[in-house]
Amino acid sequence: MELSDLKRRALLGDRQAQEECTRQGIALPCPCCGSDVIVNEIPPHKHTLATFMPDYEGGCFIECPSCNYANCGKTKHEALMNHNRRPAPPIGRCKDCAHSSPRMVMGNKTYGKVCKIDPYLVHEVNPDGYCDGFKPKEAPND
Ligand SMILES: [Zn+2]
Numbered sequence: 001m002e003l004s005d006l007k008r009r010a011l012l013g014d015r016q017a018q019e020e021c022t023r024q025g026i027a028l029p030c031p032c033c034g035s036d037v038i039v040n041e042i043p044p045h046k047h048t049l050a051t052f053m054p055d056y057e058g059g060c061f062i063e064c065p066s067c068n069y070a071n072c073g074k075t076k077h078e079a080l081m082n083h084n085r086r087p088a089p090p091i092g093r094c095k096d097c098a099h100s101s102p103r104m105v106m107g108n109k110t111y112g113k114v115c116k117i118d119p120y121l122v123h124e125v126n127p128d129g130y131c132d133g134f135k136p137k138e139a140p141n142d
Helices: 003-011 015-023 076-084
Strands: 038-042 059-063 070-073 104-106 109-111
Touching: 003 015, 015 076, 038 076, 059 076, 070 076
Parallel strands: none
Antiparallel strands: 038 059, 059 070, 104 109
16 A cells, blocks of 8 residues: 555544554644644653652654644654544535435425535535535444
């Protein structure tokens, strides 16, 4: 499988692809702005001078150089897991959208799927169409 394809699927919310990225040590781009992120791994260490401080368990910080996004974990793996695990962006087909209603009859006209994102504007949608207002229907097991 091509790397770019893996990343693309991960970015689309494919959980398996996200886990595979984490396994391969790949950090996906920033979820807020799409920039490449900086991964800073701090290995576990003891404090030799400030001995009153507890041993540092190690940490990994993922930061975006272009916006305020940051994520972290105790290990690089954990940080990547937190960072790479992201919900599918709100893009989806109208037929899967919570705003779409089943067929609707108004007067003597029958509409197909209707988008109800704007209650004052009833418009029929293509079930396979996309729009910015996508809201996933309640996921069964999530
Ligand atoms: Zn960013």
